[in-house]
Amino acid sequence: MDQILGNIGLLIDYPVVNLKIVLDGVMIGALFALAAYGLALVWGVMNVKNLAQGDFVIAGGYVSWWLVEHGFPALLGVPVAFIVMWGIGWVIYKLVISRVIERDLFTSLLATFGLAIMMAQIMNLMFGSDTQSVDLGYPTLHFFDGFIDVPIAKLIGVLMASALAAGVIVFMKSSRMGQAIRATAQDARAARVLGIDTEKVYAFTFSLNSAICGAAGAIIVMVWIIQPFYGISYSIRAFVIVTAAGLGNLPGVIAAGLGIGALEQYGAHIFGIGYQQAVAVMLLLLVLLYRLIQQRRNRQVLK
Amino acid sequence: MKKLSMLSVLMAVFTLLFSQTSLAACGEIVIGSAISLTGKYATNGVHAQKGYEYAISKIKENGGVKIDGKCYNFKVIYYDDESKGDRAATLAERLISQDKVQYMLGPYSSGMTKAIAPVTEKYQIPMVEAEGASRSLFNKGYKYIFAVLSTSEQYLASTIGLAASVAEKNGKSPSSVKVAIAVENDPFSLDIRAGVLDDAEKFGMQIIIDEKLPRDLSDMSAILTKVKLLKPDLLVVSGHSKGAATAVRQISEQNVKVPLIAMTHCEATDVTGKFGDAANDIVCPTQWAETMSYEDPIFGTAANYESGFKKAYPEYKGRQVPYQTAQASAAVYVFKDAFERAGSMDKEKVRDALSATEMQTFYGNIKFSEAGNNIAKPMALRQIQDGRYNVVAPAEFASHELNWPRK
Numbered sequence: 001m002d003q004i005l006g007n008i009g010l011l012i013d014y015p016v017v018n019l020k021i022v023l024d025g026v027m028i029g030a031l032f033a034l035a036a037y038g039l040a041l042v043w044g045v046m047n048v049k050n051l052a053q054g055d056f057v058i059a060g061g062y063v064s065w066w067l068v069e070h071g072f073p074a075l076l077g078v079p080v081a082f083i084v085m086w087g088i089g090w091v092i093y094k095l096v097i098s099r100v101i102e103r104d105l106f107t108s109l110l111a112t113f114g115l116a117i118m119m120a121q122i123m124n125l126m127f128g129s130d131t132q133s134v135d136l137g138y139p140t141l142h143f144f145d146g147f148i149d150v151p152i153a154k155l156i157g158v159l160m161a162s163a164l165a166a167g168v169i170v171f172m173k174s175s176r177m178g179q180a181i182r183a184t185a186q187d188a189r190a191a192r193v194l195g196i197d198t199e200k201v202y203a204f205t206f207s208l209n210s211a212i213c214g215a216a217g218a219i220i221v222m223v224w225i226i227q228p229f230y231g232i233s234y235s236i237r238a239f240v241i242v243t244a245a246g247l248g249n250l251p252g253v254i255a256a257g258l259g260i261g262a263l264e265q266y267g268a269h270i271f272g273i274g275y276q277q278a279v280a281v282m283l284l285l286l287v288l289l290y291r292l293i294q295q296r297r298n299r300q301v302l303k
Numbered sequence: 304m305k306k307l308s309m310l311s312v313l314m315a316v317f318t319l320l321f322s323q324t325s326l327a328a329c330g331e332i333v334i335g336s337a338i339s340l341t342g343k344y345a346t347n348g349v350h351a352q353k354g355y356e357y358a359i360s361k362i363k364e365n366g367g368v369k370i371d372g373k374c375y376n377f378k379v380i381y382y383d384d385e386s387k388g389d390r391a392a393t394l395a396e397r398l399i400s401q402d403k404v405q406y407m408l409g410p411y412s413s414g415m416t417k418a419i420a421p422v423t424e425k426y427q428i429p430m431v432e433a434e435g436a437s438r439s440l441f442n443k444g445y446k447y448i449f450a451v452l453s454t455s456e457q458y459l460a461s462t463i464g465l466a467a468s469v470a471e472k473n474g475k476s477p478s479s480v481k482v483a484i485a486v487e488n489d490p491f492s493l494d495i496r497a498g499v500l501d502d503a504e505k506f507g508m509q510i511i512i513d514e515k516l517p518r519d520l521s522d523m524s525a526i527l528t529k530v531k532l533l534k535p536d537l538l539v540v541s542g543h544s545k546g547a548a549t550a551v552r553q554i555s556e557q558n559v560k561v562p563l564i565a566m567t568h569c570e571a572t573d574v575t576g577k578f579g580d581a582a583n584d585i586v587c588p589t590q591w592a593e594t595m596s597y598e599d600p601i602f603g604t605a606a607n608y609e610s611g612f613k614k615a616y617p618e619y620k621g622r623q624v625p626y627q628t629a630q631a632s633a634a635v636y637v638f639k640d641a642f643e644r645a646g647s648m649d650k651e652k653v654r655d656a657l658s659a660t661e662m663q664t665f666y667g668n669i670k671f672s673e674a675g676n677n678i679a680k681p682m683a684l685r686q687i688q689d690g691r692y693n694v695v696a697p698a699e700f701a702s703h704e705l706n707w708p709r710k
Binding site: 230 | 344346485513516519525545556578
């Protein structure tokens with residue numbers, strides 16, 4: 001308790017620390033938001049809750065790490081991870097996801113849970129259980145007497161994440177495929193009647209999600225560290241964000257992503273770093289409770 | 304009558320064949336080991352397994368294990384415990400009751416060893432282990448477990464003494480030293496914390512940060528911000544590979560200035576290879592260093608062990624051979640020594656011989672206490688100086704001066 005009060009005291013004594021916490025949180029939150037957006041896409045369009053979301057992120061990280069190990073420049077990792085994970089996502093769709101789309105909730109949860117375990121173990125066998133990271137070797141910018149530090153690598157990562165997010169938004173708004181995806185999300189049957197090949201839309205959506213996650217992972221490996229079994233922590237955060245923001249609400253997903261990043265950093269500062277993820281899970285509980293209370297008023301049949 | 308003679312001829316032929324084979328090749332001593340080949344401990348589990356295998360091949364080259372004039376070679380049955388404690392216990396049970404293994408080599412990590420020890424104890428199977436350092440393994444009255452390594456509360460406790468002597472050298476009292484601790488919430492790291500706290504209390508030092516790291520740590524900027532604000536004189540980090548990797552990366556990114564930083568698992572994480580200069584002047588504890596002056600007739604000196612192992616496993620070229628590997632080899636060597644002194648394959652006799660062990664190996668001196676931990680070998684501290692690991696403490700093994708304060 002004393003420690004908690006002391007930690008809060010530090011925040012008041014050194015206001016600049018608040019800025020640092022928010023900055024750190026927003027930078028990692030941007031990557032959470034990417035993974036969460038992919039999840040919202042798949043969830044909204046195909047009604048598949050992908051528990052392997054975080055493992056796609058980690059797989060993308062390993063693609064980038066592998067490239068760097070073989071002498072390619074690190075920044076190339078992001079587009080390459082995007083493309084490679086697109087392909088892997090497509091294969092996984094054809095093998096697994098296409099068979100569970102029309103099934104009930106538990107079938108898709110079980111299938112993707114199995115997928116998550118498989119992917120983590122395969123990565124463990126291929127790359128070993130060492131923690132890996134890519135060091136870009138860029139310097140770090142310091143402000144406010146060195147209290148605020150912004151590694152240029154992190155800055156590049158966040159910029160790439162924003163560019164990717166912007167690209168996806170424009171794509172969904174203006175391209176033909178984007179329209180088809182949105183139409184399928186609204187009413188798959190009507191979309192089929194109007195001549196949209198929903199099977200193709202599903203495959204495309206899942207591959208796109210996998211590719212977004214892959215690119216996020218390639219950014220994460222440049223800034224933090226990855227390990228074959230770290231996927232679950234990204235999956236949890238993606239679920240928290242999507243549950244909080246709701247499906248099909250892109251600005252909401254981004255805001256929730258950044259917010260959760262910052263809140264986690266505050267939690268870590270005040271309660272100790274061991275409780276960083278507990279903050280995310282607590283938030284999920286609160287959001288679910290809130291939603292439950294909200295829904296009591298308007299009861300409806302569950303699909 | 305005719306039948307009988309036929310039978311005796313056959314028997315004679317068989318005995319001839321049998322005795323011939325036993326003359327030509329050595330016999331086999333089968334040892335069991337459940338070890339982490341997949342899962343979160345796989346990196347070090349594989350390091351340990353290679354240590355076992357290297358020692359077995361070295362002992363074979365040197366004429367095997369001699370019991371009662373006959374020679375034997377070790378053969379290990381490995382099972383993968385997937386880094387899960389319940390799995391490790393099940394596999395130990397299976398090794399003993401199905402594979403009829405009479406002796407065991409330890410798994411990797413204190414947690415797995417804790418899971419297996421009750422099983423080996425129940426079946427009275429002697430186990431020499433090299434990778435479980437938790438002190439809680441040695442206060443339960445176990446009789447069949449023998450550990451060649453120093454126990455975990457000794458790992459970083461010596462950094463407190465080091466910080467105290469630096470303070471004295473600079474004309475300050477050791478009690479003015481402020482300590483920050485960040486350790487993972489697992490048995491091994493908590494022991495390290497207990498050792499550090501004990502020694503800090505002896506000097507009257509103040510603990511200003513004391514935090515537990517989560518299992519899936521990838522960001523510790525919150526702790527490091529506090530470190531920057533509170534300015535401790537000593538920062539102690541223990542969180543397996545991920546803790547070391549995260550700490551080294553973020554300490555350099557956030558430009559954290561602490562005069563003395565100590566952490567575990569530097570070698571296993573390859574911090575010098577991954578982060579280069581960012582790892583400089585960090586102090587790392589080690590069970591063993593190849594520059595130490597121990598030697599034995601099988602492996603030669605510590606330096607001979609290092610070069611021999613790298614020849615056998617070229618993938619370790621250009622990096623440090625982890626101490627996890629060296630101590631695994633030492634465990635096999637302890638078994639050989641005990642079998643030869645016991646002069647028998649009887650597991651009780653082997654246990655008694657193990658408990659009377661007193662020998663020097665390339666890895667250090669080995670003598671077991673009543674509880675089974677090795678009391679003859681101190682921990683050493685090495686500092687990363689220009690990308691090299693140089694022993695800086697304890698004084699009698701130190702090859703280099705401590706760089707202080709860390710820049």
